[in-house]
Amino acid sequence: MHSRQRQADDGPGRAVLRTLGLACACLLFALRAFAVPAAPGSLLATPASARVTLTWSAVTGVASYNVYRSLTPGGPYGAPLAGGLTAATYTDNAASNDTTYYYVATAVDGTGEGPHSAEDPATPRAGTFVSGIIGNASGQVTTTWNLIGSPYVVVGEEVRGNQNTGNDRTSTLIIQPGVRSPLRAGDRPFLRGRHRRIVSGHSGRLLATGATFTSNLATPAVGDWKGIRFGDTATDGATNNFLDGCAVEWAETARAAGASPDAAEVDAALGTRTPVLVLAARAGNPEIVEALLAAGAAVDARIESARPPSDRTALMAAAAAGHAEVVRTPLRAGADPKLKDRSFVEGSIGNTTVAWEDRPRRATALILAAERGHVETVEALLKGGADVNGRGAGTLPTPLLAAIEGLQPAVVRVLLLAGTDVEAATREETPLSLAVANGSREIAEALLAAGADPNHKASESPSPLEIARLSQYDDLVELLVQAGARVDLQVFRG
Secondary structure, eight states: OHHHHHHHHHHHHHHHHHHHHHHHHHHHHHHHHTOOOOOOEEEEEEEETTEEEEEEEOOTTOOEEEEEEESSTTOOOOSOSEEEEOSSEEEETTOOTTOOEEEEEEEEETTEEOOOOOOEEEOOOSSEEEEEEESOSSSOEEEEEOTTTOSEEEEEEEEEEOOOTTOSOOEEEEEOTTOEEEEOTTOOOSBSSSSSSEEEBTTEEEEEESOEEEEOSSSOOTTSBOOEEESSSOOOSSSSOEEESOEEOSBOOTTTTTSOTTOEEEETTTTEEEEHHHHHHHHTOHHHHHHHHHTTOOTTOBOEETTTTBOOBHHHHHHHHTOHHHHHHHHHTTOOTTOBOOEEOOEEETTEEEOGGGSEEBOBHHHHHHHHTOHHHHHHHHHTTOOTTOOOBSSOOSHHHHHHHTTOHHHHHHHHHTTOOTTOOOSSOOHHHHHHHTTOHHHHHHHHHTTOOTTOOOTTSOOHHHHHHHTTOHHHHHHHHHTTOOTTSOOOOO
C-alpha cells in the first residue's frame, strides 16, 4: 500500500522537475542569446599634432562602437567621446598637444554596450610624426630631419631602413643639430628588423649631430623607451654611423633591460670596451647615469682601448663633453676627480709623424673641461672636490695652462677665483708667457690682475715680454711694460 502510493506520488514530481529543467535551459539559452558584445581588441592610439587616431579590431555582429577618453590611467572615462561609430576607427580632433590621453573603446549591439577594451595612451605633439620605412630596396636614399620639422615624433613600432641584400646600407637617416625626437614607450626608431629600437647597420646608417632623443610621455621616467643600438659595430663618423654630441633622455637602462649595470659595448675591430656608464655620461644623460650607479655600476670604471689609447671614466667623459649635470652625478656617488686619463696627441715634428705613444698626456677631468671651455662643468668639478692645481702630465699639466692653451678666458677667471697658482709653470712656459704666445690680451690682463709676475719666465723659454716682441704683439708689449716687465732681461738664445 505504502509502496504503491509512493510510486503514484513520484510520477507527477518527476514531470515537474523535467518541466523546470527545460525552463531553465530555455532561460539560459535566452541569456546567452542576448549577452552583450565582446570588447574590441588591439586598440591603438596614434598621436599627431593636436589629434589622435584610434583603430581597433572589429567585433563580429555589432551595430556600432563608442570611444572614451580620460586624463588619468584607468579612468574615470565619463560620457563617450564619440558614439554610434560604424567603422573600427576614430580620429580625436579635440586633443591638445603635450597632453597624455588614455583611450578605450566599446562595442554596442541590440543587447547593450560591451566592456571596455584594453586602454592605450597617446600624447599629441607639434612637429613631424614619423614611422615605417626610410629608403627602398632598389637604391640608396638619404633622409634628413632638420629644425624646421622638429620635433620628429616616432609613432608605431619603428622607423627603419629597408633591407637590400645587394647593398648593406640602403638608406641613411641624418639628424641635424638641435633636432628633438620624442619616442613613446617601447619604441626604438631606425631599426633593422622589427625590434622597436633605433638601429643602424645592414639596412641603414644613422648620422646624428647635437640631436636629442627623449620620451614622448607628458611625465617622463627612465625606461620610457628602449634606446639606440647600431646594427654593426662601426661608428667612425665617416662612412658608417655616429652620434656626435647627442643627448639620450629617459631611455631604458641596462639594469631595466635585465643586464648588468657594469655591461660594456665591445668593438672588436678597434679593440675597445666601453662601459655603459661611460656611454651614458658621454651622451649627457644624468638619469641613466644615476640609475646605473644606483644599480651598482662601478663609478670609476674605465674604457679599455689600445688604439686610440684611452681609459676615461664616466666623470672624465662627461667633463670632456661639458655635461655639468652628469658630472655632478658621479661626484655625488664618490667618483675620484684626481684620476687621470691615458690619452695621447698625434702630430708631427718637421716631416716626422709623431705617434700617440710619443707624446702622452694624462689629464684629469678638470683639465679636460678647462681646455674645452666648459665653465659650468669646471665649476661643478671644483665644487665636487677637484683640485684647482691638480696636475696631469705632458705638455699642459695644469687646469690653468689647459684653459689658456684653449683660449678660454671665462674658465681662466673661474680658476683664478678658485685660487689657482698663477705661477705654476712647466720648463717651457708660464701661464703668462703662454697667454702672450697665444696673443690673448684678455687672459694676460686677468693673470696680471691676479698677481702674475711679468718677469717670471720658464727655464727653457723667453720672458713674456720677449715673446710679445718676437711675435710683434705691440699691445701686449705695452701691457707688460706697464705692468713692470723689465726690458733689460737677457735675450733668450734657445
